[in-house]
Amino acid sequence: MHVNTIDAFEQDVMYQVTDLKKFLRSLNIKKIIADQHERCVFTGAGDSFAAALIAELVSNNRIHCIDPMDICINPSTVKDRFLYTVSVSGNTKTNIAAVRIANKVAEKTIAITANADSRLANICDEVIELKFRNSGILTAGSIGFTACMLACLSFVKKVQLGDIKRLFKYAKRIASNVTVTDHMYIIGSWVTYPLAMYGSAKMYEILGIKAQYAMLEQFCHMELFSIKKDDTILILPTNSDYKKASELSTKLTNDDYSVLICKPIGKNLEEKLLYHAMLLQLIALQNAKKQNLTECYFVQNVKLRDVSSSMIY
DSSP: OOOOHHHHHHHHHHHHHHHHHHHHHHOOOOOOOGGGGGGEEEEESTHHHHHHHHHHHHTTTOSEEOOHHHHHHOGGGGTTSEEEEEOSSSOOHHHHHHHHHHHHHSSEEEEEESOTTSHHHHHSSEEEEOOOOOOSSOOOOSHHHHHHHHHHHHTTSOOOOOOHHHHHHHHHHHHTTOOOOSEEEEEEOTTHHHHHHHHHHHIIIIIOOEEEEEEHHHHHHTGGGGOOTTOEEEEEOOSTTHHHHHHHHHHHHHTTOEEEEOOOOSSSHHHHHHHHHHHHHHHHHHHHHHTTOOSOHHHHOHHHHHHHHHHHO
């Protein structure tokens, strides 16, 4: 029986609720001690880059997150360091090129991947396998992203998840009230900035709409001057910047702009990150259903997908 890519995405989203605690127990990750953080570099592409960036931010920027192309251009960025490459498929060619270069100058290369037999895994000194269920169908990334995010977090802190079902229910309720428009802004700061990046990717991949991700402070200096009354603006605040986010929202709402503050929900950092990730997934999913879509935009647009695949793989 054919399963369409929107249904496959929904299935993968639901696996997070039932499987992520089991996934965490399966991880064989030793926390990096603080005085070794500056010797560690994380890299990845797409969703994996967003997940890797969270490791940098939670380490108080002692760990570095670098685009794999930048490593290829400037190998000194990984000289005598430990390179952790995050890739669900393990077959992204720029990640592989970066590791081949790093193998000549780095202290050690480590693959973080769901594919232990991949080309990436085969050239790294060590492999950390991510074991999680998915639909087995090409669709937008959901549990693959959250698995990578939790793995990256596990290198810098002890990760504990409580009632995922409760977080999911709350996210689903909030998402049901969000109707996206043809142009979106997703605004984050500190650890929510990579989630803004990830959320924009879901809008591209699933709905094919224009979306921009921005930092809260930078948005007030730059993107603010491009917003239109029919745009959708989502703000993902942390507890520390909630006051500023609320002030921005109030001022824009008073001027008839469409703004939603997605306040952090959860008992600890990892729960709040997971909540925001699931919320962004559900906003994309529920809007796809409202539009009666059965296939993700990137799957239907064969020409653009072929361009992407030729550049990535």
